[in-house]
Amino acid sequence: MSIKVDPGFIKDLTAFGLSDANKCMHCGNCTAVCPLSENDTTFPRKLIKYAQMGMKEKILQSPEPWLCYYCGECSDTCPRGADPGEFMMVMRRYLTSLYDWTGFARKFYTSKIFELTAVIVVAVIVGLLLVIFRADNPNMKHAYLNSVWPAGAIEIADLIMASVLSILLLSNTFRCAKFVMGDLLFKVPLRLYLRNAWELVVHFFTQKRFNKCTDRTQWFVHLMIMTGYATAFMLVAVFLAGGIHVIGLSSEHLMFQRDIEYPIYHPWRLLGYYATFAIMYGTTYAIIGRLKKEKAPYKNSHGTDWMFLILLQLTTITGIFIHFTRLLDWPMTTYVLYVIHLMVAVPMLVLEVPFAKWAHLAFRPVTSFLVKVREDFRSNPGSTV
Ligand code: SF4
Numbered sequence: 001m002s003i004k005v006d007p008g009f010i011k012d013l014t015a016f017g018l019s020d021a022n023k024c025m026h027c028g029n030c031t032a033v034c035p036l037s038e039n040d041t042t043f044p045r046k047l048i049k050y051a052q053m054g055m056k057e058k059i060l061q062s063p064e065p066w067l068c069y070y071c072g073e074c075s076d077t078c079p080r081g082a083d084p085g086e087f088m089m090v091m092r093r094y095l096t097s098l099y100d101w102t103g104f105a106r107k108f109y110t111s112k113i114f115e116l117t118a119v120i121v122v123a124v125i126v127g128l129l130l131v132i133f134r135a136d137n138p139n140m141k142h143a144y145l146n147s148v149w150p151a152g153a154i155e156i157a158d159l160i161m162a163s164v165l166s167i168l169l170l171s172n173t174f175r176c177a178k179f180v181m182g183d184l185l186f187k188v189p190l191r192l193y194l195r196n197a198w199e200l201v202v203h204f205f206t207q208k209r210f211n212k213c214t215d216r217t218q219w220f221v222h223l224m225i226m227t228g229y230a231t232a233f234m235l236v237a238v239f240l241a242g243g244i245h246v247i248g249l250s251s252e253h254l255m256f257q258r259d260i261e262y263p264i265y266h267p268w269r270l271l272g273y274y275a276t277f278a279i280m281y282g283t284t285y286a287i288i289g290r291l292k293k294e295k296a297p298y299k300n301s302h303g304t305d306w307m308f309l310i311l312l313q314l315t316t317i318t319g320i321f322i323h324f325t326r327l328l329d330w331p332m333t334t335y336v337l338y339v340i341h342l343m344v345a346v347p348m349l350v351l352e353v354p355f356a357k358w359a360h361l362a363f364r365p366v367t368s369f370l371v372k373v374r375e376d377f378r379s380n381p382g383s384t385v
Pocket residue numbers: 023024025026027028029030031045048077078079080081082083084
C-alpha cells in the first residue's frame with residue numbers, strides 16, 4: 001500500500017501553533033514516560049515521526065491525539081525541549097479542523113483576526129436581535145425577563161441553536177469515527193459496539209484515563225470545567241428547550257428563563273450553583289496557570305485557548321450578576337446584563353462547540369470507545385455482523 005507524503009505538512013502545522021517538534025531526535029523518552037501510552041496506541045513519538053515525514057493520512061487515522069490529556073509529563077522530561085505534549089495539542093487542533101466539513105474550524109484555528117471577527121459578529125447579531133425583538137412595554141417595576149423577551153420566543157431560538165449545533169457536532173464526530181476506524185467502522189458487529197458502550201459513558205463523565213497521570217490536580221480541574229459546562233449546557237439547551245412542549249409545562253414552569261426563583265434547595269438551582277462554582281474554579285485555575293506558565297500544559301497558549309477561557313468565564317460572571325440583580329429586583333440592570341450575557345454565551349456555544357475546543361468533549365470519549373471496540377474486534381477475529 002502506498003503512503004502519500006506531504007513535504008509542506010509540518011509547515012502547515014505551524015499555523016496551528018506547532019513550534020518545537022523539529023528538535024525531536026526520537027530518543028523515545030516521551031513514549032516511555034507517558035502514563036497513557038499503551039498496547040497498540042503508543043504516543044507521542046510515533047506521531048512526531050509521522051509529522052516530520054509529512055504522513056498526513058497516518059495522522060488523520062490516528063486516535064492517539066485524543067488519548068492524550070496533556071498532563072505535560074513528556075514535555076517536562078524531553079531532553080531536546082521538543083515539547084511533545086504541546087505537539088499532541090496541536091494535533092488535536094489540526095484534526096478538529098479536518099473533521100469539520102465546513103472548513104470553518106480551520107479558519108478559526110489559523111487566523112486570530114478571523115477568530116476575533118467571528119466572535120464579534122455573532123455577539124453583535126445576538127445583541128441586535130435582542131434589542132429589535134424586545135417587547136414594547138417591559139416591566140420596569142420588577143425584574144421579569146419574560147416581560148421583555150417572551151419565554152416561548154427564547155425557547156424557539158434555543159431549540160434552533162441546539163439542533164444546528166448538534167447536527168454539526170454529530171456529523172464531525174461521525175467523520176472522526178470514520179477516519180479512526182476506516183473500513184472497520186461498518187464491519188464491526190453491532191453487538192461489539194453495544195458491549196463497549198459503557199466505555200463511552202465512563203470516559204465522558206469521569207475522564208478516568210486522565211486520573212492515571214501523576215499530576216492529579218490537572219485531572220480534577222479538567223473534570224470541574226467539563227462537568228460544570230455539561231451541567232450548564234443541559235440546563236439551558238435541553239431543559240429550557242424541552243420545558244413547555246415535551247413535558248407540557250407552562251411558561252412559569254420553564255426551567256431557565258423564569259421570573260420566579262426556585263427555592264434554594266431546588267435541584268435545578270443547586271445544579272446551577274454547582275455549574276457556576278465548577279466553571280469558575282476550573283477557568284480561574286487555568287487562566288492563572290497560563291499567566292504564570294509554570295506547568296507544561298500552560299506554557300504555550302494558542303489564541304483559541306484564551307478565547308475559550310475568556311468567553312466561558314465572562315458567561316459565568318454575567319450569569320452570576322444576573323442572578324443577584326434578579327434577587328434584588330433591579331429590572332433595567334437585569335435586562336442590560338441579560339443582553340450582555342447572551343452576547344457572550346451564544347458565540348461561545350456556536351463557535352466553540354462544533355468548531356473549536358469544546359468539540360473534544362465528543363471526540364475524546366468517542367475515540368477511547370472506538371479503540372476499545374477495535375481491540376475487542378481484533379481479539380475476536382471470528383466475529384461477524
Ligand atoms: S522525548 Fe523529546 S526528543 Fe525524545 S522522542 Fe520524545 S519528543 Fe523526541
